[in-house]
Amino acid sequence: MSRLNDVNIKTALEIIARYPRPKSALIPLLHLAQEQNGYVTNEAMVHLGELVGVTSAEVYGTATFYEMFRFEPVGKYLVNICGTMSCALMGAGDLMHHAEQKLGVKAGGTTADGMFTLAHAECQAACTEAPTLQVNYRFRYKVTNGDFDTLIDDLKSGKLADEIPAHGVVARIRQRIPADRGVGAVAPGLATENPAWMDGKAAL
Amino acid sequence: MDGRQGGIMTTAIRYPHAAGFVAGDRPKIVTSRFEHADSFTIERFLATGGYAGLRKALGRPATDIHEEVKSATVLGRGGAGFPAGTKWGLTPQQVFPKYLVVNGDESEPGTYKDRLLMERDPHQLIEGCLIACYAAGLSQCFLYIRGEMALAQERVAAALNEAYAAGYVGKNILGSKFSVDIVLHWGAGAYVVGEETALIESLEGNRGMPRLKPPFFPAANGLYGQPTIVNNVETLANLPWLMVNGSEAYTAIGTKTSPGTRMVAVSGHVKNPGVFEIINGTTTFRDLLYGAEFCGGIRNDNELKAFVPGGGSAPWFTADQLDLPFEASQVGPAGSMLGSGAIMVMDSTTDIPAAALTLTHFYAHESCGKCTPCREGGTWLERILTRIVDGTGTEADLQQILEVGAMICPGDFPHASNEKLGLAAVPFPYKMTTICFVGPSAFAPLHSAITLFRSEFEARLVKRISIPVTAVSTPPTVWA
Incomplete structure (x- = not known):
């Protein structure tokens, strides 16, 4: 059962309603599917196609373009070590080498216990804090080999469970638009003239 | 990618852990709240002059606000450096609705600023979006945050929820006739989506591939084929200060061609x-x-x-x-x-x-x-x-x-x-x-x-002695 569950269907419909066209919700919905199952399953993609009104092939087409979506199970913790210029200049290569030894897998591999997937990543927008890594998209800055070992041990012992959710969950806070406050999606065709406040007078 | 490049790079020198941002003793337009540990909350935002720029803007006709931004020459901070006010003016007059798409897909190697602005002062960005929508007559705003930025997504989502509840976003903002939704959207890891037409493709739920310009100049033919303004996070974060202090104060900082x-x-x-x-x-x-x-x-x-x-x-x-x-x-x-x-x-x-x-x-x-x-x-x-x-x-x-x-x-x-x-x-x-x-x-x-x-x-090249492939060899002597 890897279609969206009832709670997520409700969230999905809420997200879809914000967009002028349902297909726009596809990437947020793929995240939702990945959040539920840890990776994006074929059944989920079929389901999303039904929800937004496109074929599952189109969902697959979109999903495979983006790096964050995984189509096979990955470790509970995805460790992305940045290797782009600033990090490389500051020793990201050494860090990756150490990480491979510590985890006993090569970059791209998953540990036998299914806890960790190690991966190379591109620039993570934390260049002044190089070398950096992300565990399930949570940052660690200026990472030394010792820091890395501590991080892995803490993750194993469950010490960081509050801070770092399992793979699939990115943001833990969702936008909620209260029904009485939202304007609603403004689709092409819905508006045929300038918005009310463009009448040349002050709005307040 | 493999670990090759790092192995031959210089060994790392580690610095003591420090926050990325360094305030210094300089005029601050977009980072004024960064010194506060709770800079991302609506309480701190309101206590430090938050949403005053919006209030001031709504007290004047939208066209005035557009003129003010134009005369301040707020340059786009995403890369191309095109003035925001001029960009807003490029949309066709009689085509509706128009959209605002906020480019928060920061991923250019070395770049680290939009993430800070979203994580540490999300309300300032929201206020900037509102001012832009008001001034340029944009009917809906989509705030596109890079997929890998979990904290930025959380902070902006929380800020939007607070702002909706307090009446700063949504229907009849501050009791005025100005109504606009800001929809939080997030990507899933693709550098090219930082390009504005690719960003729009991605926002339409497609593969993030850039569109041909012409005809797909977003100002005329953008999201769903409608006029669309794509602005960078930092560009919009400048607007609240500009509204409060005016374009003269803004252009007094920096040079004539690069103010602020x-x-x-x-x-x-x-x-x-x-x-x-x-x-x-x-x-x-x-x-x-x-x-x-x-x-x-x-x-x-x-x-x-x-x-x-x-x-x-x-x-x-x-x-x-x-x-x-x-x-x-x-x-x-x-x-x-x-x-x-x-x-x-x-x-x-x-x-x-x-x-x-x-x-x-x-x-x-x-x-x-x-x-x-x-x-x-x-x-x-x-x-x-x-x-x-x-x-x-x-x-x-x-x-x-x-x-x-x-x-x-x-x-x-x-x-x-x-x-x-x-x-x-x-x-x-x-x-x-x-x-x-x-x-x-x-x-x-x-x-x-x-x-x-x-x-x-x-110095890295192999110096090869050329070995002729079709060598004119002497026939074996047995045939002679």
Whole structure:
């Protein structure tokens, strides 16, 4: 059962309603599917196609373009070590080498216990804090080999469970638009003239 | 990608853990709240003048606000540097609805500013979005945050929820006739989506591939084919201050052509890497790299070898260009660009071919695959350069790199002047055979590295003694 569950269907419909066209919700919905199952399953993609009104092939087409979506199970913790210029200049290569030894897998591999997937990543927008890594998209800055070992041990012992959710969950806070406050999606065709406040007078 | 590039890079020198942002004693437009630990909450925002700019804007006709932004010449901070007020004016008058798409897909190598602005002051960005929608008559706003930025997504989502509840976003904002929704949208990891038409494709739920311009200039034909304004996070974050203090106060900071301040991240081999809000147009690269209030010099007091002046896509500069100010009209003719305000510094210990490979790899990896010169060219540039870095490349490989590059960017390619080498600068920009800048970006850093440090590449080449393949051999004697 890897279609969206009832709670997520409700969230999905809420997200879809914000967009002028349902297909726009596809990437947020793929995240939702990945959040539920840890990776994006074929059944989920079929389901999303039904929800937004496109074929599952189109969902697959979109999903495979983006790096964050995984189509096979990955470790509970995805460790992305940045290797782009600033990090490389500051020793990201050494860090990756150490990480491979510590985890006993090569970059791209998953540990036998299914806890960790190690991966190379591109620039993570934390260049002044190089070398950096992300565990399930949570940052660690200026990472030394010792820091890395501590991080892995803490993750194993469950010490960081509050801070770092399992793979699939990115943001833990969702936008909620209260029904009485939202304007609603403004689709092409819905508006045929300038918005009310463009009448040349002050709005307040 | 494998670990190759790091193994031959210089060993890391670790700095004590510090926050990326360094306030300093300078005028602050977008980072004024960063000193507070709770800068992202609506309580702190309201206690420090938050939403005053919106209130002030709504008290005046929308066209006035548009004029004010125009006269302040708020330059786009995403890379191209196009004035925001002028951009808003490019939408056709009688086509509705119009949309605002906020580009928070910061992923240019070296760039680290939009993430800080979203994480530390999300309400300021929301206020900026509202002012833009009000001034330009935009009916709905989509705030696109890069997929990997979990904290930024959480902070902006929480801020939006607070702002909706308090009546700052949504229907009849502050009790006025101004109503607009801001929809939080997030990506899933693709550098090319930072290009505005690719961003729109992605927002429509498609693969993030750039559209051809013309006809797809977003201002005329953007999201769902409607007029769409795409603005960078930092650009919009400038608007609340501008509304409160006016365009005169804004243009009083910086220079006439580059007013205001700008966020700059300096990373790599400097003593104190950090993100700074600097005065636009007057601060020089020397100030940034060596100034005590900024980076305080090169690590270990080593010599500067080269630096990237404006993000991974920019041709490199050397010490010859240190005295250039942060001003597009001077950096362009000098052979590079300011781009997204990202400086990456390489000291004398840097292995230049390996450093160039990290960037070539990045752009080859991030090519969306739409244009052949980028998809194939970028990949080949990476493969050939890898051979050279690994020590198995030949003279022909070096030549081949330049030939492949010429197919992505035909004609003279920009590079900086260099006194020692007797090089004269070739001005930016270049000609290109691709739709967007990802293709040329795979070649730009590499080209300048080869131009400025050719001997380092040549030192890596295998000197082969040619063995004739179709040798005229003496027939075996048995046949004689």
